[in-house]
Amino acid sequence: MSNSLQSSHNWLSLFRVIGISLALLGCFSGKPSSDRETSLNALTVDSSSMYTIVGVASGKCVQIAGLSLANSARAELTTCASSTSQQFRFPLVSGSYFNVVNVASGKCLDVQSKSTANGAAVIQYACNGGTNQQWSVTTNSNGSVRLTARNSGKVMEANQGGTANGTYIVQWASSGTTYQQFNLTVAGTGGGAGSGGSGGTGGSTASASSTANSGGASSVGGASSSGGTSSSGGSIAAGGSTGGTTSSGGMAGAGGTSVTLPAPADVLASMTKVTAYEIQLGPEDPSWVNKWTEGAFYIGVMAAYLASNDSTYLTDATTWATKNNWTLLGSPTRSADNQCPGQVYEDIYLTNPVASNASMYASTKASIDLVKASPKPGIVMNVDDWWWCDALFMAPGAVARLGQIAGDASYFSFLDTEWSATQAGLFDSKTGLFWRDSSYVNGTVYWSRGNGWVMAGIVRVLQYLPATDASYGAYINLLKSMAAAVKPWQQSDGTWHSDLTHPQTYPNPEVSGTGLISYAITYGINHGLLDQTTYLPVVVAAWQGLMSCVDAQGRVGYIQATGSAPAAAAATETHDYGVGAWLLAASEMYNMVK
Numbered sequence: 001m002s003n004s005l006q007s008s009h010n011w012l013s014l015f016r017v018i019g020i021s022l023a024l025l026g027c028f029s030g031k032p033s034s035d036r037e038t039s040l041n042a043l044t045v046d047s048s049s050m051y052t053i054v055g056v057a058s059g060k061c062v063q064i065a066g067l068s069l070a071n072s073a074r075a076e077l078t079t080c081a082s083s084t085s086q087q088f089r090f091p092l093v094s095g096s097y098f099n100v101v102n103v104a105s106g107k108c109l110d111v112q113s114k115s116t117a118n119g120a121a122v123i124q125y126a127c128n129g130g131t132n133q134q135w136s137v138t139t140n141s142n143g144s145v146r147l148t149a150r151n152s153g154k155v156m157e158a159n160q161g162g163t164a165n166g167t168y169i170v171q172w173a174s175s176g177t178t179y180q181q182f183n184l185t186v187a188g189t190g191g192g193a194g195s196g197g198s199g200g201t202g203g204s205t206a207s208a209s210s211t212a213n214s215g216g217a218s219s220v221g222g223a224s225s226s227g228g229t230s231s232s233g234g235s236i237a238a239g240g241s242t243g244g245t246t247s248s249g250g251m252a253g254a255g256g257t258s259v260t261l262p263a264p265a266d267v268l269a270s271m272t273k274v275t276a277y278e279i280q281l282g283p284e285d286p287s288w289v290n291k292w293t294e295g296a297f298y299i300g301v302m303a304a305y306l307a308s309n310d311s312t313y314l315t316d317a318t319t320w321a322t323k324n325n326w327t328l329l330g331s332p333t334r335s336a337d338n339q340c341p342g343q344v345y346e347d348i349y350l351t352n353p354v355a356s357n358a359s360m361y362a363s364t365k366a367s368i369d370l371v372k373a374s375p376k377p378g379i380v381m382n383v384d385d386w387w388w389c390d391a392l393f394m395a396p397g398a399v400a401r402l403g404q405i406a407g408d409a410s411y412f413s414f415l416d417t418e419w420s421a422t423q424a425g426l427f428d429s430k431t432g433l434f435w436r437d438s439s440y441v442n443g444t445v446y447w448s449r450g451n452g453w454v455m456a457g458i459v460r461v462l463q464y465l466p467a468t469d470a471s472y473g474a475y476i477n478l479l480k481s482m483a484a485a486v487k488p489w490q491q492s493d494g495t496w497h498s499d500l501t502h503p504q505t506y507p508n509p510e511v512s513g514t515g516l517i518s519y520a521i522t523y524g525i526n527h528g529l530l531d532q533t534t535y536l537p538v539v540v541a542a543w544q545g546l547m548s549c550v551d552a553q554g555r556v557g558y559i560q561a562t563g564s565a566p567a568a569a570a571a572t573e574t575h576d577y578g579v580g581a582w583l584l585a586a587s588e589m590y591n592m593v594k
Contacts, residue, residue: 045137049186050087050103052080056144056181058163061086064124065166067467069105069527070404071350072112075122075169077158084528087187090137091594097134097150099127103187104527106591108133109156111171116152119159122169128351129309137184144181146174155180259540262547267590270547271304271583272312277554278579279316290324292394293562295341297576299397299460300583302347307587307594314351321345327363332370336386336395339367343460346401353405361405368395368402372414377421379438386422388437388564393453393516397460404464415461416471423478432485433500436564447566448486448500452516455482456584459523476529483521483530487538494545495558499566506568509558511549515581518542522588543589546582556582 045051053062061080064073080086087103100109102124110125111132127133134150147156154171157180162168174180278297283289298317305313326345329338342364349360371385378384386392396415403411426435433446434454458479465472489500495509496517522539524530549558549571559578560569 045090047091050089051184052086052187054183054185055158057178062169064102069462070464071125072123077167078165093134096136099133100135111149114151118172120171122156126306140181144183146180259537261593264594267586268308271586273554274556284576290329290341292337292340293577295344297580298344300580302344303587304583307590317344318348321348326360328367331363332366334371336391339398340394342398364398365402368399377418379425381438386418389426389434389450390453393457396457400461400464412465412469432481446500448496448498448510448513452513455520456516459520479524486517494541498560506566508569509549510569511556511559512578512581514542515585519584519588522592526592546585
């Protein structure tokens, strides 16, 4: 991903875009007509590019406060830097309205609580289709833009005209002042870097013409202009961005080697088919509908919802949660496994976090509070709280979400302490992998699903852990270490086998481990935590391997049964938690290509 945010080439491309726009539309003063705004928006904002949003009055960039990835974190001004927290995409969602999506978090800029009042905070929140997350982009006579919220008709501004670092972004009635004006600076196109990934001739796409790189790669799906035609078979140069919209047949490359990226529509169709098949099967154990196995499946369903904004997924998850009365098995419970469904309840609550919905997470909070009041960190089997590596997926994501919901940092401190104790006992620093539990310590068996649970658990924590948390960097470093450790053990079909470092012991693909590992690595690429050149071929191969395990009906096979060690799995063997892992991988792949 290119960090040359203000390269001369990008500036020239931006000026070329504005110049062409003005030449086509004519210079004007004052507010343009709505028809002219629509045309101008389409010409100057390329949905496959990434932009920094720079205040005209301050010269400072809009970023998410504290580099947070969490819902409700505020947008603010700060000194411009090479940070994905200062980069935004503008996917067109309706007519002339765009989402403004933060590259680091994948979340949308949002007028808090759907307010229409002056001074309402602009925050980031999981994209949900609301009109308070839709913005028109209108060019001012000086070439800057104003961003207008669809739900309120009010524009984004630096609060009270502030120019200092930390000045919050709010909405206010349009007044034409410079602190309501912003410059959109191209941070990187969807692969529009020149040969080798740096901005070469034609590397940054002018929005009024379809331009390929000189000796390099075109944008994903083709470097198309607004109103132009996307070519298929475009590619991402090594070091370019994966953030563009990918056409069928689009290519991604690293070091000159190209791999096929899936078309967004194909990923979406596969998610729909797989989810529908699993739901019609029903729970594997009808007497324990709120068991962790079902919880893991519906975590995947909610991830599919948050990636696609298809309300069918939310309805499916809410129906299941309602059937459970929003409770945990054995609530209040110390069991990390039993707390797993709480992540689903919390994710549903966070789509509409109002007081009347607090009952959705009440049972989860009671159980987490029970453990937090008398924690038992460590790896003593059946005694300590998170004594096996799977627990790092089951409970920490629920704790992180509760910390966000409650606005209480003590939950994050509790999470860090428990996680650190488990990692200290089960992480093998020589291999970069986790042993399943204390009975495997100093042995040579590393379970792919167990390590997948840990990697996916890191992601589930990072989604809501404040970037200011003392352990935030440690989670990122652990993800990097584990990604490097599992990479050599990926098989030629793109999957990881159950016995991670002895793949011939059980020579079949294994979907639950592969899905969890792929989810974590794809998230890492999407959020700038893992090197694209190194890992993009890994996740594309993994996606192909995961798709090969889905039959025509939508049944996902090659899922190992529950257990505590590696084992074989048959082509027809399916289990709900493994389908959840598949959906997690699919949702993050869709986030990459959409």
